Amino acid sequence: DIQMTQSPSSLSASVGDRVTITCRASQGIRNDLNWYQQKPGKAPKRLIYAASSLQSGVPTRFSGSGSGTEFTLTISSLQPEDFATYYCLQQNGNFAYSFGQGTKLET
Amino acid sequence: QVQLVQSGAEVKKPGSSVKVSCKASGGTFSSYIISWVRQAPGQGLEWMGRIIPVLGTVNYGQKFQGRVTITADKSTTTAYMEMSSLRSEDTAVYFCNFESISLDFWGQGTVVTVSS
Secondary structure, eight states, X not given: OOOEEEEOSEEEOOTXXXXXXXXXXXXXXXXXXXXXXXXXXXXXXXXXXTTTEEOTTSOTTEEEEEETTEEEEEEXXXXXXXXXXXXXXEOOTTSOXXXXXXXXXXX | OOEEEEOOOEEEOTTOOEEEEEEEESXXXXXXXXXXXXXXXXXXXXXXXXXXXXXXXXXXXXXXXXXXXXXXXXXXXXXXXEEOSOOGGGXXXXXXXXXXXXXXXXXXXXXXXXXX
């Protein structure tokens, strides 16, 4: 299986900050990567698909970039409702999918 | 818009099996890739496997190969995940996920507790 290394594992930030989370794939996955937000006790919510496409209804302060082995999720100006845990998921069609370890975004 | 309703919580003995269902309403069942994801208490998300109903193909994560079976019944628009030889480490919330290129839907989660 492809391994996803996500960093940092936790991040302390304040409202209004610009935040960046990174995922690295153990081999090239083109742009087959999604980003999810999860709040305690809830199912994940997809924010970004195909590395950089914004899911409908998701605020434009969220953006994704990258291809191949390195990907980033950026929140341009952190809002109170953005404190949550974020995960990347690689979806390379030839292999099983795999999540990154998660990034807990805290105030 | 697809609504997904999962079956209720389960308590199982080590060595037994569990089958979790995910009933879909709305949308076109065969248009989606259906995945199962689990989350152990206080841990991250773990991808288990997927089925593509229109193709009939199934893929599993290496860790789950041989112990998990994912199926989909188009006639009842229900997906299933069955896990055998349960152990305490399988205690988790199990989620179903229906996705297409631009759409993404999740079930509410099913708690499976494995305890003697």
